[in-house]
Amino acid sequence: MDLDPKALALFNEGYDKIVEGLGVLGYDVGDENFVGTAARAAKGFHELVLGQNSVAKEIEALLAKTFPAKYTEMVISKHNTAFGVCPHHLLPVIYRISVAYIPTKKVLGLSKMSRLVRLVARGPRLQEDLTHELATILHENLDSQGAAVYIEGLHMCMAARGVGAHEARLVTSAVRGVFLELATREEFIKLVTTPSSTLL
Numbered sequence: 001m002d003l004d005p006k007a008l009a010l011f012n013e014g015y016d017k018i019v020e021g022l023g024v025l026g027y028d029v030g031d032e033n034f035v036g037t038a039a040r041a042a043k044g045f046h047e048l049v050l051g052q053n054s055v056a057k058e059i060e061a062l063l064a065k066t067f068p069a070k071y072t073e074m075v076i077s078k079h080n081t082a083f084g085v086c087p088h089h090l091l092p093v094i095y096r097i098s099v100a101y102i103p104t105k106k107v108l109g110l111s112k113m114s115r116l117v118r119l120v121a122r123g124p125r126l127q128e129d130l131t132h133e134l135a136t137i138l139h140e141n142l143d144s145q146g147a148a149v150y151i152e153g154l155h156m157c158m159a160a161r162g163v164g165a166h167e168a169r170l171v172t173s174a175v176r177g178v179f180l181e182l183a184t185r186e187e188f189i190k191l192v193t194t195p196s197s198t199l200l
């Protein structure tokens with residue numbers, strides 16, 4: 001996905017200051033390893049926070065490519081690894097996202113589900129909001145009978161900032177439509193939280 005040159009230039013300015021700050025801390029930022037660091041860091045950060053407009057367009061394109069539903073059972077895409085940053089510290093978050101929906105008339109290809117969750121994750125947003133946004137897309141935009149989302153997030157701001165919570169994982173979930181029924185919700189949670197003993 002295209003990076004925005006204006007945002008990139010601003011991120012670059014910010015990272016120039018960060019490198020300068022590292023110099024204040026006594027690090028040898030004149031060392032050759034720091035040549036071009038600000039520009040690389042800016043690009044790396046931008047890859048974690050994609051432009052809202054391009055994400056919206058790509059989601060629309062993804063959702064436009066559906067297949068007619070042959071059955072109306074639960075479709076699950078489990079344990080997708082995705083990345084984003086938290087809005088409070090702008091530090092990286094590693095997500096493990098499982099999503100499910102029960103189709104009405106159309107189904108989304110499995111690779112599309114995976115692509116969708118990874119796209120939506122790439123922004124500075126709260127894990128709670130990401131959870132709800134994915135559930136809404138899979139229910140309302142996909143016109144399904146219901147959708148469910150289960151996310152585990154490993155937040156660098158909790159794990160690395162000396163809070164002492166090295167294993168800090170935040171778990172959020174959301175359900176829509178038919179998943180509001182307890183049995184369906186429980187089936188989903190069980191399927192996505194049971195460690196797989198077969199396949200990969």
Ligand SMILES: [Zn+2]
Nearest residue numbers: 086088089157
């Ligand atoms: Zn944070």
